[in-house]
Amino acid sequence: MTERPKFTVALIGNPNTGKSTLFTALAGVRQRVGNYPGVTVEKKLGGMHFEGRQFQLIDLPGTYSLAPRSPDEMVAVDVLLHRRDDTSRVDAVLSIVDASNLERNLYLVSQVLELGLPTVVALNMTDIARSRGLTIDLERLRQRLGIPIIEIQANRRIGIDELKRALASAAEAKPTERRSPFPDAFQAETAQLQTSWSANGKRAELPRYLAERLLLDTSGYLQDALANDEHNGVAFEEIKAARGRLSAAGLPVPAVEAQARYGWVAEVLSGVVTRPAKRPVSSSDRLDRFLTHKLWGTIVFAILMLIVFSSVFIFADPVMGLIDGWIGSLGEFVGNLVPEGPLQSLLVDGIIGGVGSVLIFLPQIVFLFFFLAVLEDCGYMARAAYLMDKLMVRVGLSGKSFIPLLSSFACAIPGVMATRVIENRRDRLTTILVAPLMSCSARLPVYAILIGAFIPATTVLGFLPLQGVTLFAMYVLGMVVAAIVALVLKRTLLRGPTPPFVMELPTYKWPSLRNVLQRIGERAWSFIYRAGTLIFAVSVLIWAAAYYPRNSVEVSETLAPRRDALAAELEKLPEDSPRHAELSEQLGDLENEIAAVYQRDSYLGRAGRWIEPAVRPLGWDWRIGCAAIASFPAREVVMGVLGVIYNLGGDLDVGEESDQDRLGTRMKAAVWDDTGEPVYNIPVALSIMVFFALCAQCAATLVVISRETNSWRWPIFTFVYMTTLAYLGALLTYQIGMRLPAFISG
Template sequence: MSRVKVALCGPPNSGKTALFNALTGGRQKVANYPGVTVERKEGVLTTPGGKNVNLLDLPGAYSLNPKTLDEKITHDVLFGSLGGETPPDLVIIVADATNLERNLSFVLEVKALNIPAILALNMMDLATHRGMRLDLKLLEKELEIPVIPTVAIKKEGTHELFLAIEHFIDTRSTQVLPKPANSKLSYVRDRFQEVDRILSKVIVTKARPTLWTDKIDKFILHPLWGSLTLFLVLGLMFQAIFNWAALPQDWIKAGVQFVKDIITHNIAAGPLCNLVVDGVLTGVGAVIVFLPQILLLFLFILFLEDSGYMSRAAFLMDRTMEKVGLHGRAFIPLLSSFACAIPGIMATRTIEHRRDRLTTILIAPLMTCSARLPIYSLLIAAFIPNTVIFGPIKLQGLVMFGLYLAGIFAALLVAYILRGVVFRGDCLPLLIELPTYKWPSLKNLGIGLLERAKIFIRRAGTIILALSIVLWFLASYPKPPVGATEPAIHYSYAGKVGYAIEPVLKPIGFNWKIGVALIPGFAAREVMVSALATVYAVEAKGEEVETKLGDILAKDWTLPTALSLLVWYIFACQCLATLAVARRETNSWLWPVFMLTYMTVLAYAGSFLTYHTTLKMGL
């Protein structure tokens, strides 16, 4: 007998993902739905009777009349019309008890599909705190499905959900099979009137107005004070990335060096020792050391999302973004792109109009993603003094902030040009729900960070490891001839490639070694650091890997070269995964090729101007 499949669905901000984490714990895996890049999260839960159940976390949806890609996936899974995805045996509908008037409409839509369902009425603690009282027995009678009150972040109600799922499994053989859903939704006649009728019966006491939320919103959404708050939040985030991660980075550096010392003392000198130390550990170690900074960035973004601030930031930025032709909903994908352009591009599926979505996809890679952090951190530490500007604010952090601002400014400028030339038309008005403020669950933050850490370490153990080994081989062979006076790498395959492309890169201040490191960097930006470490054959005996590499770069490069490379990485689209996701999201190679072309031209022009301007300034 096949394992029962339960789907978890509900509107955004209903606490659906928190409930999914509470039910499955760490027993979950993330993939994509067939044919699209929408994230598919599935976990396993075990009932008190020992029955294992597959739990699928569907994308958030306001309606089963799909307007976005997220809603279409939820629609197709529930209707059984998504190829490669079997329909669920049971649906758990998650609704926000504090926002029942809007959420109940979605509940009625799902119930109309005649799939066995359970209503998880979430955030009951907030509803009770506001003085709201509901007659849950009467609500069960009206909806004709089990209603279970839950507080997902505290795991309250999860045991009752387990029992309800187990009861369904034990009795489903005696239940009347539901009719298959039609291709068109069977809407409840005048559904909103039905919602009003049900609520008038089941709400015993209405919730008190949330005056403190209104007071916060008056400040957070104020054109001046709200914008200043957003600027300070982003500034704090970038200062934290550079300063707070220092201690754990030191631990990782020491750990890498410790392993290198052990191998050096226990493996005889020769090709194998060189491969492990100079190829694997130097290459992978040069990237893995930036894991604390990347996790800090994700921590800030997850915190802003879970607290309810992200939607307000999007609302606040709507007027500004409209001036450059961007839809207000583009703010969240663009801010997500600070972590990685891939989920940022995937998040554009919440944007309804195709031209608005395409514009956002094409500029998302200009946001400074976490893969750029290792390069920025390496070059800033090597060439920018850590001067204190004011209190905890230091010059290196300000330079990092400036690089992020440069990417933002470039994205807005490109969006303005695209909307004026390629995607003409007026922007649609922004309609966005402002969720209740809440303190994020530490467990949910921890699970989110753990998932990101796994992805980063997996990349370090696969893509970066493979490219580091390949580059080590290219930089080590063939061996120099007898009596050679130049360093060995000059005679290697990598050296020959570097010298071949050097004439193209020389006008922007890059030498042949940078050219060699740029090539594997097209697969993944962060590989640039490990590639530089391998090319320069850093031997960090007794010293920290990145400090040693930074010292060598500071001696070998000029400041104009370093600034030129920083500008190159602001604009260049050096990420094959981003191009692949753009291809799948747009269903065309036209837009990824256009993205790669315009960003490469922009990067070359920006680096050229930076290099020659700073040379004339005598820097």
């Protein structure tokens, strides 16, 4: 290879400075998104060329400060100090700065300059600064900072080449002198801590920046992150003593940092920025007056959400139909290709059917993230969080949890993925853990069929249709339980001080199509890849459980010979004779019966009968228990399983009303094996619905939870608590329902 070594450039900046737009402008579509191993921090890498040189770009999480108090910030510091093995040593830092708010942005720059790495500043949003009447003396700022400052407009791709040139020469430059804005006394304490830290032979050298942060971090996060041997206790005593000395010298920790840095910023900016005497009212302000208004803002928000969620259904529906059709034809195609038997069934029912039942949600995810990305990119999302904070604070969460929870009504998977905007770990976890309680679209068919079959089409209070009220009640049930669970979690497992809710409201701007498409692409791919791999495995397992052992005596001795006889007779008849139609219907029924017997004797069917004592208090027979077990990987399979059990054939389409009616009729006719009493009545139907409303029957969601929380503990926790709640809820529903005289007759 003649290629010269790659340069590595880390991109850092405040949130809402156009950082991801700049990243895309530099790296184009050559981006890779993943996770840093061991933490739930998004790792975004990109490639860039300039005059034959290769660059690797690392997009660090957006932050106001380079102070490790959360995994995001810890990752940023570790990457810059080359304390992680999974990223290369950083050759240069690209610091993006919002020209309309130089003061706050330079605070972060002052921290970056302390690392001693060659640094280039990209000055973005000069157009907004100008519209606010600010003038910036760029030459003077360059002199004061002594590093390259390139004016850019990331969204219009202005200044990008110049920026690349500056980065290329910076990356070749030697490390710069470290500049510290801190008073001498503080620097002396830092040096002393470094010395005493590495004096202990076992410990690795402590970089100066981390020594400084150890002194400043009163939250204890960094101490815990660095705590790896028994000698740390000694160091922490030293830190305490050093803080005491600093405080006595009039340099209280951590306030000394803001004093020192803002002091430095004020020096740098004096005479650089000129503000107008009177601030002009921007269009963003005028828009905000309306959109954050307590009444009008809330109304607009409600209408907007209604439009978004109904469009998700309206637009996604035809595409979902298409995908369903493709999966069906693919299954048919493979079915014709492979002879009947275990392999065909595995391919068609297990793999294509199972993975297909997950892929079908892709359109909803794409459409939902399209709307969310547009709202996010134009700056509205922060306003929505502001408006909803009042509501969410009552369950111990903040406004930022609202959108992920709302998204979960379509599907919990994008909902869980949308929690990434919540920085507070406990809030984020709580939101993730209750998101699957929102009634997602896969529950709707279950509700629809049971309500259609068992809830009488009467009205309550004279005008409300009882069926509609029942459906609404199922949705409310999920929300109420989610609120209670969130409250309980925030008071027990995830207890901790709620940090004050602070959030920047970015200036409104037109959404960029490129950003939006990028976001959709990232989300869609991670869904396909992450959920797809496990769903594949689970589908095969459930299929095998429902297919094997397939050695029923009843089939081989009585049913199969009858089927063969019927088929032989059918062969001889002319196709248009009435006898032919009659016989082929009989044959169909017989084949369904065989399928049902196989299912009953399959491992899944045995499991259903084995757990019958446990589900009997819920009013269920083994068939319902079996359907509930089979739908743990994906609740939407329940209709297919019930269809097979009630001899309709597994391929019935719940979307078709006639099929729903057929299944409903069969269910009404179902009787207990021992007593001959009807299985279904209103309490049983309600108990099944409550179970499905509360149960964690979606392997894809659990996989996504595990990916997003980077552990298996939380998905297991979610599964256990939801299943327990579902069982108890179904039990209560049935037991109370059976004691209400009005229901039993139904």
